[in-house]
Amino acid sequence: MNTVELTKILTKRFGYTTFKPGQLDVIQAVLAGQDTFAVLPTGTGKSLCYQLPGYAASGSVVIVSPLLSLMQDQVARLHYLGEKKVVALTSNLTAMEKNGVLQQLWQYRFIFLSPEMANQPRVRTALSRLKISLLAIDEAHCISQWGTDFRPDYLELASLREQLQPRATLAMTATATKRVQADILVKLGLTDTTKKVIYSVDRPNIYLDVQQYANESGKEQALIQLCRQLKKPGIVYFSSKQKSEEMAYKIQKETGIKTSFYHGDLPSQDRYAIQQQFMEGDLAIICATTAFGMGINKANIRFVLHYHLASNLESYLQEIGRAGRDGQQSVAILLFQPSDIRIQANLLASGIPDKGLIKQYFKNPNNFKAMHFPEVDLLRFYQQHGYSASAIQQLLQKRQEEKRLALGGMLSYITTPNCKRQFILTYFSDHKSITCDNYCCCHNQAADYLEQLDLITNTGKQKEAVSYVDWQSRLKQLFFTEY
Amino acid sequence: MEQEDYLLLLFDRVQWRRSRAILNLLKGKRTVSNLYAGLTYQLLPLYQLLPHLNDVKFQRGLDRLKQRGLLELGEKRYRLTEAGLKSQRAFILVHFVPRWFNGFRQPNLQHFMARLFLATQVTSEYTRHNARYYPLEISEVDQQAVKVWFTQYKSPQLGRNLLKEWRQFLQQLPQHDADIYSQFLVGYKITRYAVPQVAQLFKLMPIEVALYQIDITAHLINLVQRTPVDFPLLAELWQPLAQGVLSQSSALTYRLALQGTDLTKIAQMRRLRPGTITEHLLEAAILTPNFPYAAYLTTTQRQKLAATFSETVIDDWQYDLVAAQDISFFTFRLYQIEWRKSHEYGGIDKNLN
Numbered sequence: 001m002n003t004v005e006l007t008k009i010l011t012k013r014f015g016y017t018t019f020k021p022g023q024l025d026v027i028q029a030v031l032a033g034q035d036t037f038a039v040l041p042t043g044t045g046k047s048l049c050y051q052l053p054g055y056a057a058s059g060s061v062v063i064v065s066p067l068l069s070l071m072q073d074q075v076a077r078l079h080y081l082g083e084k085k086v087v088a089l090t091s092n093l094t095a096m097e098k099n100g101v102l103q104q105l106w107q108y109r110f111i112f113l114s115p116e117m118a119n120q121p122r123v124r125t126a127l128s129r130l131k132i133s134l135l136a137i138d139e140a141h142c143i144s145q146w147g148t149d150f151r152p153d154y155l156e157l158a159s160l161r162e163q164l165q166p167r168a169t170l171a172m173t174a175t176a177t178k179r180v181q182a183d184i185l186v187k188l189g190l191t192d193t194t195k196k197v198i199y200s201v202d203r204p205n206i207y208l209d210v211q212q213y214a215n216e217s218g219k220e221q222a223l224i225q226l227c228r229q230l231k232k233p234g235i236v237y238f239s240s241k242q243k244s245e246e247m248a249y250k251i252q253k254e255t256g257i258k259t260s261f262y263h264g265d266l267p268s269q270d271r272y273a274i275q276q277q278f279m280e281g282d283l284a285i286i287c288a289t290t291a292f293g294m295g296i297n298k299a300n301i302r303f304v305l306h307y308h309l310a311s312n313l314e315s316y317l318q319e320i321g322r323a324g325r326d327g328q329q330s331v332a333i334l335l336f337q338p339s340d341i342r343i344q345a346n347l348l349a350s351g352i353p354d355k356g357l358i359k360q361y362f363k364n365p366n367n368f369k370a371m372h373f374p375e376v377d378l379l380r381f382y383q384q385h386g387y388s389a390s391a392i393q394q395l396l397q398k399r400q401e402e403k404r405l406a407l408g409g410m411l412s413y414i415t416t417p418n419c420k421r422q423f424i425l426t427y428f429s430d431h432k433s434i435t436c437d438n439y440c441c442c443h444n445q446a447a448d449y450l451e452q453l454d455l456i457t458n459t460g461k462q463k464e465a466v467s468y469v470d471w472q473s474r475l476k477q478l479f480f481t482e483y
Numbered sequence: 484m485e486q487e488d489y490l491l492l493l494f495d496r497v498q499w500r501r502s503r504a505i506l507n508l509l510k511g512k513r514t515v516s517n518l519y520a521g522l523t524y525q526l527l528p529l530y531q532l533l534p535h536l537n538d539v540k541f542q543r544g545l546d547r548l549k550q551r552g553l554l555e556l557g558e559k560r561y562r563l564t565e566a567g568l569k570s571q572r573a574f575i576l577v578h579f580v581p582r583w584f585n586g587f588r589q590p591n592l593q594h595f596m597a598r599l600f601l602a603t604q605v606t607s608e609y610t611r612h613n614a615r616y617y618p619l620e621i622s623e624v625d626q627q628a629v630k631v632w633f634t635q636y637k638s639p640q641l642g643r644n645l646l647k648e649w650r651q652f653l654q655q656l657p658q659h660d661a662d663i664y665s666q667f668l669v670g671y672k673i674t675r676y677a678v679p680q681v682a683q684l685f686k687l688m689p690i691e692v693a694l695y696q697i698d699i700t701a702h703l704i705n706l707v708q709r710t711p712v713d714f715p716l717l718a719e720l721w722q723p724l725a726q727g728v729l730s731q732s733s734a735l736t737y738r739l740a741l742q743g744t745d746l747t748k749i750a751q752m753r754r755l756r757p758g759t760i761t762e763h764l765l766e767a768a769i770l771t772p773n774f775p776y777a778a779y780l781t782t783t784q785r786q787k788l789a790a791t792f793s794e795t796v797i798d799d800w801q802y803d804l805v806a807a808q809d810i811s812f813f814t815f816r817l818y819q820i821e822w823r824k825s826h827e828y829g830g831i832d833k834n835l836n
């Protein structure tokens with residue numbers, strides 16, 4: 001299909017008139033039946049690369065995605081665009097709903113599922129009956145054992161590919177080191193003829209800043225001050241749910257800026273509400289855990305602050321990548337105080353079974369049959385794939401080591417006295433050449449850098465905090481009526 | 484006041500209560516033993532009040548109340564302390580307590596609520612001819628049900644008609660309550676608030692807001708059931724969710740039993756274990772009025788039971804004491820249910836001992 005035809009679809013279905021860098025390359029390749037590997041930075045419309053082919057070719061598009069929240073966001077986004085033939089095969093479906101979906105699978109244009117779901121025999125059988133125009137692997141770095149978010153079920157994707165025989169396969173990620181990139185190709189069984197579309201991870205319109213504080217209260221004050229000053233909307237990321245709630249209340253109370261929190265413990269109806277308010281501009285700041293914003297498509301986010309550091313640079317780039325999708329100047333500020341390292345170090349060990357558990361498990365796996373938490377699931381997976389206890393032990397130790405290294409990368413980013421942007425580029429073996437100027441990063445930073453970047457809000461008095469309208473007016477608004 | 488203080492309402496100063504049974508009841512786990520506990524504790528209407536209640540948080544709440552000296556624990560059962568009773572009384576005066584909710588009269592309330600808000604959203608957007616919006620994320624079944632409803636009623640008058648029904652409903656409520664409830668409505672260019680936000684706006688606790696939401700929905704279901712002609716659109720939305728007090732299987736057994744069919748015969752006809760049949764009857768005895776006790780309790784059995792337990796508080800009746808006297812557990816439990824239902828406070832001894 002030529003560019004004009006594709007642009008027509010782009011406008012009709014998605015409301016855009018031009019493609020972003022990389023999109024057209026990827027779309028044309030997969031439509032020509034070519035397996036493709038795409039590294040496109042977050043915030044540049046990766047999802048369009050598999051969405052648009054759904055309208056340009058017959059057959060279904062199957063998207064393998066690592067996170068439930070990510071799938072939900074993508075489904076919601078497609079619903080918004082008026083697409084009804086979309087489904088997410090998730091654990092949220094009741095058995096009856098799932099049966100219904102599997103029987104009618106052919107009628108969906110977009111099918112989202114996790115690698116774990118794709119490995120269920122019943123699901124595979126249903127999928128193999130379909131004509132699949134595109135198999136898309138989102139967040140493909142999860143397939144690599146060198147990647148920081150490795151998930152064992154991703155290892156089965158090569159066999160899935162073989163069984164489904166899609167017209168084309170598309171592996172996508174926003175950030176991957178050279179080693180991870182090579183590993184992704186091998187693990188998916190993709191050959192050297194695979195088309196590679198690789199763009200720089202750099203997002204030039206996001207200014208990179210790291211601020212260090214002596215203690216927690218200093219950091220809290222700084223956060224509140226930044227929220228007051230900065231142009232909005234913005235996101236503040238936390239690694240603790242409780243802290244996100246606490247700070248959301250504090251910010252709102254002290255600044256009067258409409259702020260709310262968002263994390264995985266909120267019931268889905270509340271999560272929906274908060275996302276919508278943010279999208280519609282009713283909320284200016286969200287204090288969130290990483291559960292927020294995977295698929296958030298809000299173009300004008302001016303700042304992403306990190307109250308706690310991310311566990312690795314990959315995640316950090318993903319998170320700050322939600323800023324400035326409209327191309328306007330934005331800022332990412334990481335607030336750091338020494339004891340923050342402890343939080344991350346504790347998180348490192350979570351989810352990874354220790355020696356004792358491995359030994360217990362292998363002594364009698366049946367005792368663990370009914371248990372479903374990450375550590376045991378991981379052991380079960382490896383055991384079923386013929387790994388011995390000692391092999392697993394070794395493998396996990398290596399994983400732990402990888403994670404520690406990745407955290408080390410994050411810490412080096414924080415402490416490097418040199419250009420932060422250059423640090424990131426080097427870390428990802430990205431050869432883009434940049435100049436470290438006033439729009440780059442906190443290296444040689446002027447005191448009034450936020451003014452220079454024009455990121456200081458000029459509305460003197462902030463709007464009063466949330467209020468509500470009575471039910472009579474609300475009904476009138478809803479049904480648009482004068483009577 | 485803390486959120487956990489709501490849990491005080493589930494306990495009594497005199498009666499020792501099993502927290503597990505109460506938790507199961509709130510979550511809507513339908514077993515005869517949970518239902519019987521509900522009857523015993525006078526908490527039956529709370530069946531299925533909070534289907535998503537978190538076990539760990541529930542237990543943590545009880546632990547804290549115990550630490551604060553408001554609950555006491557003995558043999559896995561709790562009761563209020565004197566201070567706990569005082570707190571409970573004070574709490575009721577200033578906090579919202581559900582008035583209309585009854586898990587047996589409004590089954591499927593959560594589904595109805597999901598459908599109600601989605602149907603309203605779809606209608607609002609449709610009124611403004613807008614197709615690009617984020618529909619509320621609710622379960623597949625509920626989405627389908629709303630789709631069916633919408634296809635049936637789609638017309639230029641739909642907005643006006645649905646508005647009329649909403650008005651009719653909300654104006655029956657106190658302004659404050661209707662305002663709270665309407666904050667959850669979504670539609671064209673109108674976002675809804677999350678529960679913690681509504682709590683902040685109205686200076687309530689989040690759990691209190693959730694209870695308002697549930698209780699007001701229960702009220703709506705009652706109205707829709709009582710006068711469907713006043714709410715044709717909402718009644719149609721409710722209709723597929725309506726069901727009787729008994730589970731379908733129990734209802735069938737009970738109907739056969741009322742026709743005089745012998746229990747063994749019913750078990751054969753229904754290809755069920757006799758134990759299941761007696762469970763069905765116990766469920767009917769607990770949940771429905773006018774159960775024909777006389778058909779299953781002979782005078783001799785009653786006399787034996789009365790003689791054995793005349794000196795004992797009903798909560799302490801032990802089946803073991805009559806097991807040897809040719810009394811089945813079914814007979815024992817049925818007698819107990821009848822006794823509770825015919826005495827004030829479910830036969831709870833209100834004197835501390």
Ligand SMILES: [Zn+2]
Pocket residue numbers: 418419420421422435436437440441442443
């Ligand atoms: Zn720089």
